[in-house]
Amino acid sequence: MTMPTTKIMVIRHAERPNGAQGVMPDGTPNPEALTAIGWQRADALVGLFAPPGGHFTDPHLRTPQAIYASGIAHHSDSLRPQQTVTPLAEKLGLRLNTDFPKGDEAALVRAATTIGGVVLIAWEHEAIPEIAQLILGGNQGIPQHWPGNRFDLVWVFDRPDQSGMWSFAQVPQRLLPGDSADPIPLG
Numbered sequence: 001m002t003m004p005t006t007k008i009m010v011i012r013h014a015e016r017p018n019g020a021q022g023v024m025p026d027g028t029p030n031p032e033a034l035t036a037i038g039w040q041r042a043d044a045l046v047g048l049f050a051p052p053g054g055h056f057t058d059p060h061l062r063t064p065q066a067i068y069a070s071g072i073a074h075h076s077d078s079l080r081p082q083q084t085v086t087p088l089a090e091k092l093g094l095r096l097n098t099d100f101p102k103g104d105e106a107a108l109v110r111a112a113t114t115i116g117g118v119v120l121i122a123w124e125h126e127a128i129p130e131i132a133q134l135i136l137g138g139n140q141g142i143p144q145h146w147p148g149n150r151f152d153l154v155w156v157f158d159r160p161d162q163s164g165m166w167s168f169a170q171v172p173q174r175l176l177p178g179d180s181a182d183p184i185p186l187g
């Protein structure tokens with residue numbers, strides 16, 4: 001019997017080109033890839049979600065047992081969500097699930113809430129509030145949009161037992177210079 005999903009952590013993909021050049025791991029320019037700072041965040045996320053000795057910087061965080069990132073589709077060629085969590089998936093020896101493209105958030109949430117254990121999702125920021133609404137069954141108590149300049153938060157949804165309700169918390173990553181300690185305002 002599969003253990004129920006007890007925690008879902010959602011992050012925005014790491015930094016994207018905004019006047020800076022996106023690059024592939026081999027240095028080849030690609031506008032759909034992370035920037036150099038984005039690659040730094042992707043590497044730093046390994047220590048956030050799989051810290052040495054299991055000493056997490058925040059009690060809401062855990063090491064994921066399943067990792068999802070938006071897949072490539074005809075309406076979204078972005079490699080950034082996958083690139084953001086690939087170093088962590090490799091460190092943990094997990095298969096990165098890219099079965100759900102942007103626009104298929106309902107199917108993503110159905111899969112994530114039933115796979116069991118602890119789940120991490122890396123996604124495009126404009127759809128993260130929709131993912132939160134689907135997990136919680138409504139939009140009360142969550143921010144209604146994710147600001148375009150924020151790459152530095154983890155939204156955490158906890159359900160201590162399968163019959164219980166999901167709770168919501170925002171955890172600042174505090175991984176890179178300039179990361180904010182402030183949550184996204186509600187409303």
